[in-house]
Amino acid sequence: MLRDITIGQYYPADSVIHKLDPRTKLFATLLFVISLFTFRNPVGLGLAAVFMASFIWLSKVPFGxxxxxxxxxxxxxxxxxxxxxxxxxGEPLVKFWIFSISQEGFISAGKMAMRLIFLIIGTSVVTLTTTPNALTDGLEKALRPLNAIKIPVHEIAMMMSIALRFIPILVEETDKIMKAQIARGADFESGNLIKKAKNMVPLLVPLFISAFRRANDLALAMEARCYHGGSGRTKMKPLRYQKRDGIAYMIVIVYFGVMIAVGIWL
Amino acid sequence: MSMILDKVDYKYSPGTAYEKHALREVSLKIEDGQFIGVIGHTGSGKSTLIQHLNGLMKATSGAIYYNGEDIYDKDYDLRKLRQKVGLVFQYPEHQLFETTIFKDVCFGPKNKGLSQKDAELKAFEALRAVGLPENLWYQSPFELSGGQKRRVAIAGVLAMKPEMLILDEPTAGLDPKGRDEILDQVAKMHREWKMTVILVSHSMEDVANYVERLIVMNRGKVMLDGTPREVFAHYKELEEVGLSAPQVTYLMHELRRKGLSVDVNATTLEEAKDSILKTFGAK
Incomplete structure (x- = not known):
């Protein structure tokens, strides 16, 4: 039931997109997200759709x-x-009682919905094709310049990777707790809002306790291995750009340029 | 009155990269009042199997009948089934949430719709049955030791007065003393409350002494099904799938090999002792 949460979940497959450097993917996502807000007409929308469809196809992750x-x-x-x-x-298209739908409203609602859908699908391609570790590695390296203005980039990246790592663990845990309580006759579905919230107590208490216990264990394990933050820490697999990353950068920049051009002239 | 599984098949995440065939056409008949052990290696499908018995998981294909009724029928009330088939999971931490142990045990019977008084009565009986000292009843369940927590968890399900009690690895992580205490307690409940009990474990030693029927799971299939005696006779096959017979079985086979005419099918320490004494007495 809760296994349907796909945000932050990795889907293993052997594809070009999987092999790309996480920094490339982050940069591409950034440009893709910006590009979604440049178009004002169906041509831009179509271009974004084609671009997105092609990298979904390349990623070999099932569309579903x-x-x-x-x-x-x-x-x-x-x-x-x-x-x-x-x-x-704008000019009302349909009118009933105090509501009216204008043609402009109709179009902008459609545009907004498409943007949001593209945003989620586009970004989920990154999380589905990149392991959480690679993702935070990439983020850490890409944001390293911010160290100069005293932003603890490594710590933020570490927190992110832990948070991402814990999502599936806690989801699984929630699933188990739910089952244990359902086996005791708990009901998480029926009742009004207040009753539903009350019924969540048998789920939330064990979940919180378990989350705190896990956090505590993890902190202890990190300390036992002399973790002391990012300074002077080297990587076993340092990130290095490959030829395919260069190609990917070029494709993305060309796409972005076209999108801007379409946004301005069409 | 019994539970019948007919070709139950279950796949995790069908159609994705994570697809896993957890149960392969499992067919079983569980008679009332039996004390059954389910054994299998990690990932053999035993946990998946028991979650089907109270309808927490729905088979991808196949059918389950409880007391002659199809539990996948649209009109079948799964909540009623879960009150009759009590399932205790491996980790008590997953179900304890109340401020006191007593209140926590009341949770099940209250969900059943009993009044406060009746629920407390049931909780009282259940806590007695698992042998938890009365001076602990009004403490927080989070301050207990692992073995005690497990007792509370069992009591929490027992308080619903199920007809069938399923215990998932009730002895995992306990020391030998705690393990024996829990299992003795379960055996006593089986005798006194006349419940069907299903004990899931990956330790042969645990179950050999207690159960009357053993079901061995391997790769989602029922590999062996019979009395402990019958099952342990296949000890070579058990080894092949990463399980082992109780140490007694090995000892008896070794003695037989050395020329003593002992009963190689003895499964418990008691039987083995008698058999060895008999051979010596006969000489």
Whole structure:
């Protein structure tokens, strides 16, 4: 039931996208996300769709897997679309009671929804094709210049990797606790909102206790191995750019340029 | 009155890279009042199997009948089934949440819809049955030792008065004394409450002394099913799948090889002792 959460989950496969340097993927994602906000017409949308479809195809991750990630944002998606639909001023298309839908609203709701969907799917390709470790390694290295202005880049990266690593563990734990309580007759589904919240207590208490215990164990294990932060720490597998990264950078930059151009002239 | 599994098949995450065939057409009949041991290596499907028995997991294909009713029927009330088939998971930490042990044990019977008074009565009985000292009852369950926590967890399920009690690795992580105490207690409950008990374990020694029927799981299939005596006769095959017979079996086979006419099928220490004494007495 909870196994459907795909955010931050790695999908092992042997593909070009999997092999790319995490920094390349981060940079590409950044440009892709920005590009989503440059287009104003269907041509840009189509280009973004083609670009996204091609790297999904290259990644060899089943498409259904990414769509599952969308479930988490369905509510946000609906709310955003509704707001855009009803609150955009313009020539009313349909009118009933105090609501009116304008053509502009209709278009902007569609655009907003598409953007959000592309945003989630596009970014989930990165997390699905990159192990959490590689991702934080890449982030740490890419953000290293920020050390100069006293931002603890290594610590932030470490916290991120731990947080990501713990998602599947805690999801699994939640699943187990739920089962143990359901076996004792707990009911997590029926009842009104207040009753539902109350019914969560038997789930949340063991979960919190377990999370704290795990955090404590981890801190102890890190200390026992003399962890003292990032300074002077070397990597077993340092990140190095390959030829394919150069090609990927070129493709992404060309795509971005085209998107900007389309945004300006079309 | 019994539980029947008909070609139960289960796959984890079907259609993805993580697909795992956990159960392969498992067919079993569990009679009322039996004391059954389920044994298998890690990943053999034993935990998956027992979660099917109370409807926590739904078979990918196949059917399960409890007391003649199909539990996958649309109208079948799975919550009722879970009250009749009590499942205690391996880690008591996953279910303890109340401020006191007593309140925690009341959780099950209260979910069953019993009044506060009846629930407390059931909790009282259950805590008695697992042999937890009364002076601990109003303490926080989080301050207990591992063995005591496990007792509370068992009591928490027992308080629902199930007809069938399933225990997943109830002895994992306990010292030999704690292990024997828990298993003795379970055996006593089986006798006195006339429950069907299913004990899941990966230790042959644990179950050999207690159960009347052993089911050996391997790679999602039932490999052997019979009395401990019958199962341990296949001790060579058990070794091949990473399990072993109790040490007694090895000792008896070794004695037989050295020329003593002992009973190689003795499964418990008691039987072995009698058999050895008999051979010497006969001389």
């Amino acid at each position: 897997y990414m769509v599952k990630g969308l479930r988490a944002i369905v509510v946000i998606l609906i709310i955003t679309a509704l707001f855009n639909l009803f609150l955009t001023p």
